[in-house]
Amino acid sequence: MNANDSVPRVVVGVDGSQPSRAALRWAVRHAELIGGVVDAVGAWEPPSHFGWSAPVVDTSFDRDLAERRFHDELDEVLGVDVPVQIRRTMVLGDPADVLLDASRGAEVLVVGSHGHSGFTRALLGSVSTRCAQHAGCPVVIVRPQ
Numbered sequence: 411m412n413a414n415d416s417v418p419r420v421v422v423g424v425d426g427s428q429p430s431r432a433a434l435r436w437a438v439r440h441a442e443l444i445g446g447v448v449d450a451v452g453a454w455e456p457p458s459h460f461g462w463s464a465p466v467v468d469t470s471f472d473r474d475l476a477e478r479r480f481h482d483e484l485d486e487v488l489g490v491d492v493p494v495q496i497r498r499t500m501v502l503g504d505p506a507d508v509l510l511d512a513s514r515g516a517e518v519l520v521v522g523s524h525g526h527s528g529f530t531r532a533l534l535g536s537v538s539t540r541c542a543q544h545a546g547c548p549v550v551i552v553r554p555q
């Protein structure tokens with residue numbers, strides 16, 4: 411918990427995937443149980459951050475689209491009757507780095523597991539693995555049902 415916050419924070423990564431949706435639902439239930447708030451965090455990266463050779467022509471369009479999808483995803487998963495406060499943040503950066511930064515002082519960090527293994531995990535990395543290894547708070551990794 412941050413010194414500025416009087417309630418526990420549950421940070422959850424949101425990326426539009428099924429595991430992310432399950433993590434968001436878990437985070438809301440947990441925040442309700444502990445009397446906390448949910449910080450729903452999305453990370454936005456332009457293609458140039460992935461090392462693609464094509465230049466990014468209009469990053470504002472990509473960011474606008476990413477933010478619109480982020481908010482639509484939250485609205486769709488949460489509906490209108492949310493039992494806790496949801497604070498929404500979309501940040502430019504590597505997803506694991508963004509979540510680790512956002513989780514400083516949090517009660518818990520919740521992420522979805524995409525279930526990649528072997529070569530795919532080695533090639534793409536694993537946000538959930540990096541968060542579990544480096545977070546300063548407990549990490550819950552949620553698999554989709």
